[in-house]
Amino acid sequence: MLKYLFANEEDIPQGSTALFFAFSSIAWFIIGTGLGSFNAAKLAFPDFYHNVYWLQFGHMRQVHVHAVIFGWIAMAFAASMMYITPTLGNTKLWSEKLGVWNCLLYNVGLCLALALLWSGMTSGREYSDHIWPIDLYIAFVMVVPWALNVWMTVLNRRTQGIYTTNWFFAACMFMTIIVFLIGNLPEFFHLTGLNEAYMTWWFAHNILGLLITPVAAAITYYIIPKITGNPLYSHRVGHLHFWSIVVFYSTPAAHHLMSSPLPEWLKSFASVEGVLILVPAIAYVSNILLTMQGKWSMFIENIEVKFTITGVFLAIPLNMQGGFQQTRAINWYIHGTGWIVAHAHLALLGFSTFAEAAAVYYGIQVLLRRKLYSSSLANFHFWMLLIGFSLYWVSMTIAGLIQGAAKIYEVPYIDVVIAEHPYMIVRWLGGTMVFLGNIVWMFNMYMTATAGDHVPEGRQPAEVAYTR
Amino acid sequence: MGWTFSHPLYSLTTEDQNKEAQYVWEHENLGGIAENNNPLPRPVIGLLLLTYITAMAITFPLYGQRPTAAIFADYVTLMNSAEVQKVLHDKKLSHEAADEKAMALIEKTLQHFDSPYNFQRQQHHITMNQLRMIAPKIVELQRSGADLEEYTIVGPTVAKANFFNIQPDGTVIAKQPWWDKGYTIAVWWFLVFCAAVIITVKRLPHFTWQPDHSIAH
Numbered sequence: 001m002l003k004y005l006f007a008n009e010e011d012i013p014q015g016s017t018a019l020f021f022a023f024s025s026i027a028w029f030i031i032g033t034g035l036g037s038f039n040a041a042k043l044a045f046p047d048f049y050h051n052v053y054w055l056q057f058g059h060m061r062q063v064h065v066h067a068v069i070f071g072w073i074a075m076a077f078a079a080s081m082m083y084i085t086p087t088l089g090n091t092k093l094w095s096e097k098l099g100v101w102n103c104l105l106y107n108v109g110l111c112l113a114l115a116l117l118w119s120g121m122t123s124g125r126e127y128s129d130h131i132w133p134i135d136l137y138i139a140f141v142m143v144v145p146w147a148l149n150v151w152m153t154v155l156n157r158r159t160q161g162i163y164t165t166n167w168f169f170a171a172c173m174f175m176t177i178i179v180f181l182i183g184n185l186p187e188f189f190h191l192t193g194l195n196e197a198y199m200t201w202w203f204a205h206n207i208l209g210l211l212i213t214p215v216a217a218a219i220t221y222y223i224i225p226k227i228t229g230n231p232l233y234s235h236r237v238g239h240l241h242f243w244s245i246v247v248f249y250s251t252p253a254a255h256h257l258m259s260s261p262l263p264e265w266l267k268s269f270a271s272v273e274g275v276l277i278l279v280p281a282i283a284y285v286s287n288i289l290l291t292m293q294g295k296w297s298m299f300i301e302n303i304e305v306k307f308t309i310t311g312v313f314l315a316i317p318l319n320m321q322g323g324f325q326q327t328r329a330i331n332w333y334i335h336g337t338g339w340i341v342a343h344a345h346l347a348l349l350g351f352s353t354f355a356e357a358a359a360v361y362y363g364i365q366v367l368l369r370r371k372l373y374s375s376s377l378a379n380f381h382f383w384m385l386l387i388g389f390s391l392y393w394v395s396m397t398i399a400g401l402i403q404g405a406a407k408i409y410e411v412p413y414i415d416v417v418i419a420e421h422p423y424m425i426v427r428w429l430g431g432t433m434v435f436l437g438n439i440v441w442m443f444n445m446y447m448t449a450t451a452g453d454h455v456p457e458g459r460q461p462a463e464v465a466y467t468r
Numbered sequence: 469m470g471w472t473f474s475h476p477l478y479s480l481t482t483e484d485q486n487k488e489a490q491y492v493w494e495h496e497n498l499g500g501i502a503e504n505n506n507p508l509p510r511p512v513i514g515l516l517l518l519t520y521i522t523a524m525a526i527t528f529p530l531y532g533q534r535p536t537a538a539i540f541a542d543y544v545t546l547m548n549s550a551e552v553q554k555v556l557h558d559k560k561l562s563h564e565a566a567d568e569k570a571m572a573l574i575e576k577t578l579q580h581f582d583s584p585y586n587f588q589r590q591q592h593h594i595t596m597n598q599l600r601m602i603a604p605k606i607v608e609l610q611r612s613g614a615d616l617e618e619y620t621i622v623g624p625t626v627a628k629a630n631f632f633n634i635q636p637d638g639t640v641i642a643k644q645p646w647w648d649k650g651y652t653i654a655v656w657w658f659l660v661f662c663a664a665v666i667i668t669v670k671r672l673p674h675f676t677w678q679p680d681h682s683i684a685h
Contacts, residue, residue: 161672236669237508243668247661261622264534268527268650269657275523276658279516286512323519327526 017099028071089157168218255326281319311354339400370452384437391430
């Protein structure tokens with residue numbers, strides 16, 4: 001990577017940026033899930049390492065959250081955008097040099113941000129935990145150059161029109177920058193009270209709704225048609241998805257604050273919009289699943305399709321939960337419980353992770369023109385991820401329902417802690433499976449880069465037989 | 469139907485493609501979402517309609533809204549009445565028993581009068597202790613001539629819940645409808661969304677994966 005920082009643009013091989021981002025994202029996925037497993041161990045066995053102040057849950061939680069969101073999720077998005085955007089525009093990435101610098105400074109910034117969080121320097125606001133200098137660094141050094149590369153590549157396209165995936169990529173980068181800068185206003189200008197609460201959750205909701213889930217969906221709009229060879233079932237339904245995301249997903253932030261003294265009309269409005277996210281969800285899921293017509297055997301045979309379609313299937317419960325759990329009647333029961341933790345992991349570790357893992361698997365193979373080193377290890381990774389995630393999701397959902405019941409019936413807190421103990425152990429086991437699976441993934445991708453069979457020009461990696 | 473502006477909003481659409489798009493515009497159903505090549509399956513359309521109806525039904529604000537000060541105004545009046553004060557100051561009763569008896573008396577009296585707040589009163593049960601805390605604030609608001617429906621009870625606080633409608637001179641230009649303004653906004657938001665998406669989707673410029681070599685970048 002370092003040798004490209006000061007190289008001429010023409011001397012940097014196409015796809016370098018995407019590859020650096022891809023390998024960084026896997027490394028951060030290992031770190032992030034490792035931290036998650038560590039934190040889960042603390043919740044399952046509270047006496048574990050209890051003398052070490054700087055390893056306590058209060059310090060470590062944010063580090064886990066931001067390592068997976070900014071490290072894994074966002075960098076895997078960057079990797080995907082850096083190769084999918086130019087491919088769909090039939091052109092080159094606008095600037096590989098900018099991309100390489102972007103990747104380096106992204107990693108440096110993230111290390112700095114996490115170190116500060118770890119040391120206890122936080123804004124104290126969930127999901128927008130960083131202090132303002134870090135916020136500005138994230139916005140202008142990590143995200144703006146990335147967005148610039150995407151936008152300029154779309155502008156310099158050589159195709160007629162813009163494919164759905166690139167609509168999402170370009171628009172989501174724009175919306176992310178706006179959401180990030182406005183959502184952090186309480187940190188820049190020290191807003192307090194309801195303004196602070198609303199801004200915090202407007203940010204937290206929209207970073208999920210306008211960056212993480214739509215970009216993951218955009219990736220599947222590319223991967224499924226590309227690998228199956230079927231054209232997207234409907235370009236227009238893709239547009240229905242896109243515009244309904246913009247209209248319905250940008251407005252329901254108040255549904256995170258249903259018990260707060262926000263104006264009731266705002267909560268009602270947010271709640272209706274919250275249910276209407278099922279419009280993009282139905283449009284999206286039906287579009288992708290209808291695109292699979294006649295190619296369902298690839299769901300079993302092809303690792304990228306397997307990951308992607310599993311992600312799409314996970315989007316169904318994700319949106320059903322998301323749509324209804326924020327309504328007044330249900331929110332009353334599950335607000336502030338482990339149910340929400342399960343739901344957040346369904347979005348990040350379920351839907352988006354599976355979609356992104358497919359993009360990273362596929363991207364590394366096509367950019368290096370090398371076939372995946374081991375299909376068995378990839379399948380092992382898939383099942384570790386799926387079983388680990390499922391254990392986590394199911395156990396935390398049950399734990400959340402117990403907490404909800406206990407909250408309503410005013411069961412003493414310590415009794416709830418005892419009732420939840422078995423589920424906390426299952427949560428730790430599930431998270432640890434994901435962590436171990438990711439180490440295997442990194443090994444597999446490293447071996448792909450160094451020892452994978454060469455894929456001839458014009459062929460898909462999956463079309464080449466293993467010769468070993 | 470593509471745009472024909474020059475750079476930067478240039479159109480890649482030729483006249484033939486425009487004509488084809490116009491033909492599709494004039495002959496397709498369902499606002500153009502069911503496009504000419506791949507109709508949106510009927511069950512999916514049904515699911516989308518069901519989503520909208522469900523969204524309106526499940527969020528209908530019958531439950532979970534905060535109580536307004538107006539629903540307790542009669543409680544306050546009755547609490548200050550001679551009969552209730554007599555019960556509250558009855559030395560033969562314990563403090564709790566006096567409170568319960570007084571509240572029962574208030575509720576029994578209220579049953580004799582028809583009120584638009586009956587349903588909300590059932591939803592927001594109040595104890596004498598809570599009533600004592602909010603009563604002076606409600607009396608003060610009544611004296612100042614405020615509209616109690618625009619005030620919300622949050623614990624011991626009586627807070628103004630109106631954000632838009634009261635003018636500086638005190639005139640009220642619009643009131644919170646019983647079904648909630650957020651609801652009205654949501655209906656308009658959805659209608660505007662439908663109109664905007666139909667127009668956008670119908671006016672999309674010609675799209676193909678094939679490169680256009682006539683444009684130099």
